[in-house]
Amino acid sequence: MVISCMQKYAFIMLLFVYGLAKAQETINEDLKKELDGIYKIDQILREYIDNETSDSRKLQILNETGYSKEDFANGNVYKILKIRDSINLKRIEEIIAKQGYPGKTLVGEPTNEVAWIVIQHSNKIANYFPVIQEAGASNEIPFTKVAMMQDRMLMYEGKEQLYGTQVSGQYILNVTTGKKEFWYCVWPILNAESVNDLRKEAGFSTTIEEYAQSMGVTYKKFTLEEIKKLTVKD
Missing domain, CATH: 1.20.1050 (Glutathione S-transferase Yfyf (Class Pi); Chain A, domain 2)
Known part of the structure; x- marks a missing residue:
């Protein structure tokens, strides 16, 4: 029996609709x-x-x-x-x-x-x-969510993050005024020099610089030791 193109198309569409219906059922x-x-x-x-x-x-x-x-x-x-x-x-x-x-x-x-x-x-x-x-x-x-959670977990553990997704706030001493002030920065990143490549591989659409700006922060690379020295108890 010869099956026409229209019959083939109808059969394919039937399979598609059936598959979609099954997916929706889940x-x-x-x-x-x-x-x-x-x-x-x-x-x-x-x-x-x-x-x-x-x-x-x-x-x-x-x-x-x-x-x-x-x-x-x-x-x-x-x-x-x-x-x-x-x-x-x-x-x-x-x-x-x-x-x-x-x-x-x-x-x-x-x-x-x-x-x-x-x-x-x-x-x-x-x-x-x-x-x-x-x-x-x-x-x-999305894998970007896995990356964001991993970064936050590492930050909470006092370790360097991987993808640069976490911004941290802490009190620092303003050397000009001598007063404490609240300050935000991108939490230190492991292998910061290649973070944009890692971000792209993970599925992020922005660079670390662009992301920081969207969070209201100017990106600057810090080490854990530098953050520790800058931070004062509130």
Whole structure:
């Protein structure tokens, strides 16, 4: 029997639609919805404390969250944020323990990055970094996320980062005024002379200089020893 071109095309399209339908069936819509909600909770208070957030947007956030301006006064917003982060982390840990990392296959994109964000904002990065590595290796999250978490883990351990994704703030002594001031810099990088090549290989679209500028910092290469000497206790 001779199959016409139109029949072949129809058959191919049928396979494509079937494959797409099967792929969509794997998405856990309930989990996706829950994770999207967790993402909103994670981000909304951080948006409130962002210096670039307008007063009108801050008022919207208060209305959305049910808090008052007084609730957030005297640094209480940071206490509330810490509590919310803890609740989010507990839920993410439960999800991972039950079914592994909720990646692209399970919840689609960009929801696949929500668990990563919650862990990145926690003090348990070292505990879950192997899970994040595995998710990156299986293409469940972008490798850039693995790189960012590895950099933060190394910084928290007092070591040099690899990809230059982490900016750190510390108090330094202004030699001109003799006063302490808060200062930001790109945390020291291992093999800083080749960091842009490594960033490109990892999938980052900007150089270290461009990235630093986007974070409001002028890039300058520092060693761990130099940072240690500059830093004073707050």
